[in-house]
Amino acid sequence: MSYERPKFRHPNTEINDLGYARQDYEGALSTLCAGCGHDSISGAIVRACHELSIEPYRLAKLSGIGCSSKAPTYFLGNSHGFNSVHGRMPSVVTGAAMANRDLIYLGVSGDGDTASIGMGQFVHAARRNLNMVYIVMNNGCYGLTKGQDSATADEGSRSKKGDPSPFESIDLCALSLQVGATFVARSFSGDRDQLVPLIKAAISHRGFALIDVVSPCVTFNNNADSTKSYDFTREHLKSTGTMDFVPMREEITARYAPGSSHEVTLHDGSVIHLYKMGKGIDPLNRVSALNALEECKQEGRILTGLLYMDPDSKELHEAIGTVKRPLNQLTERELCPGNSVLQNINASLR
Amino acid sequence: MKATNIKNPEYFHKVVDCQYACPAHTPVPEYIRLIARERYTDAYMVNWESNVFPGILGRTCDRPCEPACRRGRVEDEPVAICRLKRVAADNKDDIQDRLPNIPDKKNGKRVALIGGGPASLTVARDLMPLGYSIDLYDDQTGGGGMMKSQIPSFRLPESVLNEEVDYILDMGVVTHFNTTVDSLKEILDKKYDAVFIGTGAPRGKDLNLAGQADAGAHIHIGIDWLSSVAFEHSNNIGKRVVVLGGGNTAMDCCRTARRLGGEDVKVIVRSPFADMKASPWEKEDAMHEDIPIIDNHVPLAFVVEDGKFIGVTFDRVDAVYDDDGRRQLVSTGEDPVLFECDDVLMAIGQENSFPWIERDTGIKFDEWGMPKVDETTFQSAIKHVFFGGDAAFGPKNVITAVAHGHQAAVSIDHFCNGKNVTERLAPGVTLISQKMGIHEWSYDNAVPIDLRYVVPQADKALTLKDRKVEVELGYDLKTAYAEAERCLNCDVQTVFEEIRCIECDACIDICPTDCITFTPNAEEKLLRKKLSATATNLSQDLYVSEELPTHRVMVKDEDMCLHCGLCAERCPTTAWDMKKFLYTVTKAGQ
Ligand SMILES: Cc1cc2nc3c(=O)[nH]c(=O)nc-3n(C[C@H](O)[C@H](O)[C@H](O)COP(=O)(O)OP(=O)(O)OC[C@H]3O[C@@H](n4cnc5c(N)ncnc54)[C@H](O)[C@@H]3O)c2cc1C
Ligand SMILES: Cc1ncc(C[n+]2csc(CCOP(=O)(O)OP(=O)(O)O)c2C)c(N)n1
Ligand code: SF4
Ligand code: SF4
Ligand code: SF4
Ligand SMILES: [Mg+2]
Numbered sequence: 022m023s024y025e026r027p028k029f030r031h032p033n034t035e036i037n038d039l040g041y042a043r044q045d046y047e048g049a050l051s052t053l054c055a056g057c058g059h060d061s062i063s064g065a066i067v068r069a070c071h072e073l074s075i076e077p078y079r080l081a082k083l084s085g086i087g088c089s090s091k092a093p094t095y096f097l098g099n100s101h102g103f104n105s106v107h108g109r110m111p112s113v114v115t116g117a118a119m120a121n122r123d124l125i126y127l128g129v130s131g132d133g134d135t136a137s138i139g140m141g142q143f144v145h146a147a148r149r150n151l152n153m154v155y156i157v158m159n160n161g162c163y164g165l166t167k168g169q170d171s172a173t174a175d176e177g178s179r180s181k182k183g184d185p186s187p188f189e190s191i192d193l194c195a196l197s198l199q200v201g202a203t204f205v206a207r208s209f210s211g212d213r214d215q216l217v218p219l220i221k222a223a224i225s226h227r228g229f230a231l232i233d234v235v236s237p238c239v240t241f242n243n244n245a246d247s248t249k250s251y252d253f254t255r256e257h258l259k260s261t262g263t264m265d266f267v268p269m270r271e272e273i274t275a276r277y278a279p280g281s282s283h284e285v286t287l288h289d290g291s292v293i294h295l296y297k298m299g300k301g302i303d304p305l306n307r308v309s310a311l312n313a314l315e316e317c318k319q320e321g322r323i324l325t326g327l328l329y330m331d332p333d334s335k336e337l338h339e340a341i342g343t344v345k346r347p348l349n350q351l352t353e354r355e356l357c358p359g360n361s362v363l364q365n366i367n368a369s370l371r
Numbered sequence: 372m373k374a375t376n377i378k379n380p381e382y383f384h385k386v387v388d389c390q391y392a393c394p395a396h397t398p399v400p401e402y403i404r405l406i407a408r409e410r411y412t413d414a415y416m417v418n419w420e421s422n423v424f425p426g427i428l429g430r431t432c433d434r435p436c437e438p439a440c441r442r443g444r445v446e447d448e449p450v451a452i453c454r455l456k457r458v459a460a461d462n463k464d465d466i467q468d469r470l471p472n473i474p475d476k477k478n479g480k481r482v483a484l485i486g487g488g489p490a491s492l493t494v495a496r497d498l499m500p501l502g503y504s505i506d507l508y509d510d511q512t513g514g515g516g517m518m519k520s521q522i523p524s525f526r527l528p529e530s531v532l533n534e535e536v537d538y539i540l541d542m543g544v545v546t547h548f549n550t551t552v553d554s555l556k557e558i559l560d561k562k563y564d565a566v567f568i569g570t571g572a573p574r575g576k577d578l579n580l581a582g583q584a585d586a587g588a589h590i591h592i593g594i595d596w597l598s599s600v601a602f603e604h605s606n607n608i609g610k611r612v613v614v615l616g617g618g619n620t621a622m623d624c625c626r627t628a629r630r631l632g633g634e635d636v637k638v639i640v641r642s643p644f645a646d647m648k649a650s651p652w653e654k655e656d657a658m659h660e661d662i663p664i665i666d667n668h669v670p671l672a673f674v675v676e677d678g679k680f681i682g683v684t685f686d687r688v689d690a691v692y693d694d695d696g697r698r699q700l701v702s703t704g705e706d707p708v709l710f711e712c713d714d715v716l717m718a719i720g721q722e723n724s725f726p727w728i729e730r731d732t733g734i735k736f737d738e739w740g741m742p743k744v745d746e747t748t749f750q751s752a753i754k755h756v757f758f759g760g761d762a763a764f765g766p767k768n769v770i771t772a773v774a775h776g777h778q779a780a781v782s783i784d785h786f787c788n789g790k791n792v793t794e795r796l797a798p799g800v801t802l803i804s805q806k807m808g809i810h811e812w813s814y815d816n817a818v819p820i821d822l823r824y825v826v827p828q829a830d831k832a833l834t835l836k837d838r839k840v841e842v843e844l845g846y847d848l849k850t851a852y853a854e855a856e857r858c859l860n861c862d863v864q865t866v867f868e869e870i871r872c873i874e875c876d877a878c879i880d881i882c883p884t885d886c887i888t889f890t891p892n893a894e895e896k897l898l899r900k901k902l903s904a905t906a907t908n909l910s911q912d913l914y915v916s917e918e919l920p921t922h923r924v925m926v927k928d929e930d931m932c933l934h935c936g937l938c939a940e941r942c943p944t945t946a947w948d949m950k951k952f953l954y955t956v957t958k959a960g961q
Contacts, residue, residue: 024810024940027818029445031884031904031931044883056875056943064880211874239875239943251873255921 058210058236089131089158108139168241204230261326262298392439429457478502488516490569490760493776582673593718609713616718617647796957
């Protein structure tokens with residue numbers, strides 16, 4: 022009669038470059054419903070951070086409100102965290118990123134948190150190319166408040182206790198592409214092999230990186246006539262191609278037949294290998310990504326994988342030319358340089 | 372890999388590491404849970420059914436289960452399986468009314484048991500309830516065999532031994548004690564329907580070193596000396612004693628010597644300390660009684676000067692291992708070293724000896740003088756003569772003798788009923804879900820991190836004075852509970868039903884020890900490398916499902932599973948369930 026995680030771990034468990042085991046990146050035991058897609062995404066985040074050997078103190082996880090927004094409690098228990106207000110996570114990240122540009126910002130949100138109440142915040146963060154990873158755990162409903170349709174519920178999709186949705190759904194990938202996001206991907210909580218490298222690439226990407234992850238809600242929206250169920254998603258998946266992520270530290274081994282792989286080098290030196298790419302899909306081209314999304318939608322398929330990225334984008338700090346040193350490390354001397362400096366500024370404005 | 376056939380009882384049996392390793396396949400976790408619930412009598416009976424001598428074994432068992440125990444893989448030390456058995460025995464109520472009924476009307480079949488050790492007693496235990504008439508012959512004053520003559524009282528009090536021997540003898544076994552059987556023919560002439568030979572390995576090996584004849588009465592064969600102490604023919608020994616040998620008999624000899632007047636008692640052994648045959652706990656107990664163990668010394672000669680015994684000389688050696696791990700003891704080239712002493716106990720091994728079996732009776736012997744005995748049926752070359760215990764395949768231990776006894780009883784029962792003797796009965800198996808509700812299982816699924824509890828001992832000043840004072844005190848009930856809770860309940864199996872699985876991965880993430888992986892199938896060697904944590908322990912199986920809709924299989928490495936039930940707890944579709952697997956070896960007549 023216990024629901025505690027035993028302390029023992031497998032002696033062969035992998036240890037990363039920092040000497041940490043995966044358990045060092047875990048959080049509290051999840052209280053979400055058993056089988057919730059969100060837990061799988063948490064698991065993928067744990068794996069990605071462990072494999073990237075991220076020092077836990079270098080990462081901040083932020084969220085809004087929802088089951089998805091509760092999820093950060095269940096991973097990276099040794100990192101910074103901020104559980105903010107419904108839909109307001111992007112502003113909190115913006116503030117934090119302005120104050121300390123050295124941290125890795127991982128925003129976790131739901132489809133309700135993002136596509137309804139937080140929509141205004143979301144598009145502006147994307148538009149400003151805020152340097153963060155933005156993961157949407159997308160279950161097509163408001164899980165926490167008992168499963169009402171969200172704005173990403175597909176037209177005609179029906180949740181367990183609801184009616185078919187009469188409205189057009191919002192495609193967060195398409196929307197963020199339109200407003201200027203510089204890394205856009207979609208995945209499925211049940212496809213860890215795809216999701217883990219995507220998260221790693223998103224963390225390495227400089228700029229706003231959206232991963233919209235279909236994440237079935239087992240309790241309210243995993244029924245036969247829902248388009249966000251495990252079965253429906255699996256049956257309708259179509260992937261843009263396969264992606265490997267090779268961190269800078271690792272030597273690139275020639276695993277790919279010549280000509281079969283497309284390499285993209287990120288600003289930190291890590292490399293994304295894209296192979297088995299679908300016809301006409303070029304993830305370096307925004308128009309191609311938008312077309313592919315639209316085509317898939319017409320075919321009734323869910324396009325997953327890396328959709329678009331701009332490895333050379335300018336993130337918010339660069340765009341507005343902030344100082345290199347994080348604001349929170351500047352002292353009074355730098356922030357209040359004294360009367361003579363003020364007089365000079367004033368004089369320059371006359 | 373092919374999908375695992377969990378219908379084969381041996382699959383889940385192997386997961387219950389302790390039970391699998393126990394020669395009698397005692398359902399260990401079952402009795403440990405009963406102890407935790409303060410149901411000592413029930414725990415005792417679970418043991419009694421399987422191993423016949425819970426009180427004796429709870430003190431003396433060689434415990435092959437403990438090195439196998441899963442807990443020892445997860446942390447340093449296994450569960451104290453053996454000493455928990457003693458807790459059941461010490462705290463049980465009267466069990467008379469739980470013993471099997473002995474039919475008044477006999478079945479007309481007569482069986483002779485030669486030797487009154489655990490093997491013979493087990494045969495009696497299994498056959499008496501079936502109506503057999505049994506004659507038991509033994510040359511000692513009472514039943515128990517070497518448990519009586521060899522295992523010292525400070526490890527096994529006489530009362531404990533007698534109680535459990537009597538449960539069996541009181542079933543109506545006709546005993547012929549103080550009776551040496553010196554002719555098998557005479558027994559065969561008595562026209563028994565079956566004869567069981569459980570005479571043990573009663574001869575102690577002799578070194579026959581130079582000077583031994585002159586040293587005379589100062590040199591003793593360990594097991595002969597121990598039985599003369601047990602039967603009170605000897606009650607003292609010199610102040611300075613050297614014990615030769617590194618097995619458990621050596622440990623019993625040196626500790627007994629300490630109690631009979633030995634003040635400066637040493638164990639001197641040929642091999643390195645780590646290679647000694649004695650169990651680690653026996654070595655510890657000896658050293659605790661101020662007995663040094665001196666290793667890498669090969670005895671050369673007994674030294675007698677002017678007609679007086681002085682001591683033993685040794686060659687100092689180094690152990691050298693070749694590439695195959697074979698050991699050679701190579702002399703260091705130093706001069707021999709003399710250890711002065713008053714008495715020497717030789718505890719260098721035991722042998723079988725069957726001078727009383729006439730070679731023309733039909734029993735066949737091999738080149739080493741061992742009888743030809745079938746390893747499953749225990750039948751000899753004479754169809755109605757069976758062997759078991761140390762007499763069958765050389766000296767082992769009590770629990771092995773018990774296991775032999777059970778199987779020989781099955782064979783004898785088949786034989787006497789005209790059934791095929793080679794036929795073995797399928798084990799009894801049940802598999803029952805332990806789910807009680809959300810977050811609620813009918814077993815304690817939490818995994819405490821408590822380290823193994825030490826069994827308290829009586830004060831050395833007291834125990835060394837009297838060889839009959841038991842050294843170990845046994846766990847108190849609170850400690851017994853805490854120790855019982857260390858058990859991981861390996862019999863509560865993780866059972867996977869692929870048709871229910873929606874491949875949500877929840878079980879993979881929750882498993883604390885990375886046991887579960889979903890991956891495309893492959894051959895075993897490759898699969899073992901592809902798992903969440905590589906499966907390097909080849910003695911532990913992989914549990915492989917049928918192919919799932921995504922063309923992957925579920926692979927669970929049984930090695931590190933804590934049986935915590937979290938996978939079943941997290942699974943939204945109950946594709947995992949925790950089911951208690953009870954495996955019972957079927958006994959004669961069942
Ligand atoms: C010093 C010592 C300590 C041991 N300690 C342990 C221990 O702690 N734990 C453990 O598990 N095992 C221990 N053993 C081993 C264990 O005692 C034996 O493996 C076990 O008793 C074998 O059982 P058995 O039924 O085959 O025969 P035995 O127990 O050897 O019984 C055979 C009986 O037959 C009698 N007998 C033999 N020949 C004849 C004959 N011709 N006529 C009449 N009677 C005869 C013998 O006197 C004896 O009573 C120890 C052994 C020794 C020597
Ligand atoms: C300002 C405000 N409005 C409404 C709510 C009620 N509320 C809580 S969670 C939630 C929706 C959550 O949906 P989503 O972000 O998709 O998370 P999920 O639970 O589905 O993972 C709503 C509307 C609230 N907490 N705060
Ligand atoms: S943990 Fe318990 S059930 Fe498992 S092997 Fe050890 S004693 Fe047996
Ligand atoms: S019971 Fe399940 S969760 Fe627990 S260790 Fe075993 S496989 Fe893992
Ligand atoms: S938790 Fe259950 S449904 Fe989910 S993958 Fe594991 S077995 Fe399958
Ligand atoms: Mg939602």
